Amino acid sequence: MWTVRCARCGQTTPYSLDQWRCPCGGPWEPPRPLPFDHRAIRPRQPGIWRYAELWPFQRDPVTMGEGWTPLIPLSSIEPRLWAKLDYIMPTGSYKDRGTATGLSALRELGARHVMDDSSGNAGASLAAYAARAGLQATLFVPAHAAPVKKAQIRITGAHLVEVPGPRAQATTTLMQALEQGGIYASHVYNPFTMLGLAAAAWEIWEQLGRAPDAVITPLGHGMLFLGLFLGFEALQAAGYIDQLPRLYGVQVTACAPLAQAFATGLETPAPVEERETIAEGVRIATPPRGPEILQVARITGGAILAVSESEIRIAQESLARHGLFVEPTGALAMTIWPQVLRETDHTIVLMLTGSGLKSPS
Ligand SMILES: [Zn+2]
Known part of the structure; x- marks a missing residue:
C-alpha cells in the first residue's frame, strides 16, 4: 500500500487506481521530503534504477535504461554553463524517467489499459513503455x-x-472516454511519475559532485520543474546540500499562464488564451499543478519567464552550433541563461529536454 498526499489540501491516503486525483480536485504527490541516502545508490544498475532502493516498486520495473544522461559543459568559453542532455533517452525526451517509474507503479497495482492526453512527447513515451510492459495504451493527442x-x-x-x-x-475527450473504462496514466497526475523525475536532480548532484546554483527548464505542466525540486529538497533534508538551487522555468509568450502569474504575484495560473507556438510541448493554458510550481519558483529564489518565438529559434540554432540538436521546446532553457547568470554568478544547468529529430523542420 503506497501513501500519497494531496498537494492542495494535504490529505494523505493509500493510492488507488480509481482515484487519480484527490476529491478536492488537487493532484497527488509522494509524501515529502522524499527519502534519500547515498548508501542506497547502486551504481551498477542502469539509468535511474541506481536509485531504485529508495522507491516502493523495484520487483519488476518497466525500463529501457532511461536516465543518467550526459551532463557536459556547454562550451569552453563559458565554464559556468552545463547542459544536461535529457533528449538522449529511449524515446527521445526527458519524459522517460517519469514514464518508467509511473508505469511501473501502475502495472504493479494491476493496470492493464492505460490512457493519457499529451502534446506528443509524453504520449510517445507512454506508448513505448506500455508496449514494453505488455499493456494496452490509448493516447489522446x-x-x-x-x-x-x-x-x-x-x-x-x-x-x-x-x-x-x-x-x-x-x-476533455479523454475524460469522456475514461467513463467507458481504462486507467488514467496521466504524466501530470500520476504521483509516481514524480519519483523518476526527481532522479534528474540526484543525477546532476552526483555528476557535478555538488548541487548547481541554478537549473533552467522548459515549463508547461511543470513536472520536470517539480521533480527537480523534490529531488533537491530530498538532498537538502538528508543533509547532502545546504541550499536549494534556484529553479527557473521558461514559458512562451503565446501561452504563459505561469510567467504572467509569477510577474503579477498571483498564487494560481493567470487565465490565458492558448495560441500557436513552435514550442508545442509547453502549450499548456491551465497547468493542474500551477500553484505548486509558482510556490517552488518563489521558495528557491528562481523565476518564471516567457520568451518569444524568435528567441526560441535563435536558442535552437545556437545549441545546434554547439553540436546539440534539440526540438524548439527543448531549446527553451537556452533562451534566458544570460539573465540567470546576472542573478547567480556560479554553476547553471540547462535542461535540454527533447530531441531535434522530433520536429526536424
Ligand atoms: Zn485534496
Missing part, C-alpha cells in the same frame, strides 16, 4: 502535434486519437 511524434505513437501499436482544436480539448 491534439491534431496539431508534430507528425513525427504521432508516428512514434502509432508504430508501437498504441491507439492514437487525434483531437482537433486546442490542447485542452484532448484532455
Whole structure:
C-alpha cells in the first residue's frame, strides 16, 4: 500500500487506481521530503534504477535504461554553463524517467489499459513503455502535434486519437472516454511519475559532485520543474546540500499562464488564451499543478519567464552550433541563461529536454 498526499489540501491516503486525483480536485504527490541516502545508490544498475532502493516498486520495473544522461559543459568559453542532455533517452525526451517509474507503479497495482492526453512527447513515451510492459495504451493527442511524434505513437501499436482544436480539448475527450473504462496514466497526475523525475536532480548532484546554483527548464505542466525540486529538497533534508538551487522555468509568450502569474504575484495560473507556438510541448493554458510550481519558483529564489518565438529559434540554432540538436521546446532553457547568470554568478544547468529529430523542420 503506497501513501500519497494531496498537494492542495494535504490529505494523505493509500493510492488507488480509481482515484487519480484527490476529491478536492488537487493532484497527488509522494509524501515529502522524499527519502534519500547515498548508501542506497547502486551504481551498477542502469539509468535511474541506481536509485531504485529508495522507491516502493523495484520487483519488476518497466525500463529501457532511461536516465543518467550526459551532463557536459556547454562550451569552453563559458565554464559556468552545463547542459544536461535529457533528449538522449529511449524515446527521445526527458519524459522517460517519469514514464518508467509511473508505469511501473501502475502495472504493479494491476493496470492493464492505460490512457493519457499529451502534446506528443509524453504520449510517445507512454506508448513505448506500455508496449514494453505488455499493456494496452490509448493516447489522446491534439491534431496539431508534430507528425513525427504521432508516428512514434502509432508504430508501437498504441491507439492514437487525434483531437482537433486546442490542447485542452484532448484532455476533455479523454475524460469522456475514461467513463467507458481504462486507467488514467496521466504524466501530470500520476504521483509516481514524480519519483523518476526527481532522479534528474540526484543525477546532476552526483555528476557535478555538488548541487548547481541554478537549473533552467522548459515549463508547461511543470513536472520536470517539480521533480527537480523534490529531488533537491530530498538532498537538502538528508543533509547532502545546504541550499536549494534556484529553479527557473521558461514559458512562451503565446501561452504563459505561469510567467504572467509569477510577474503579477498571483498564487494560481493567470487565465490565458492558448495560441500557436513552435514550442508545442509547453502549450499548456491551465497547468493542474500551477500553484505548486509558482510556490517552488518563489521558495528557491528562481523565476518564471516567457520568451518569444524568435528567441526560441535563435536558442535552437545556437545549441545546434554547439553540436546539440534539440526540438524548439527543448531549446527553451537556452533562451534566458544570460539573465540567470546576472542573478547567480556560479554553476547553471540547462535542461535540454527533447530531441531535434522530433520536429526536424
Ligand atoms: Zn485534496
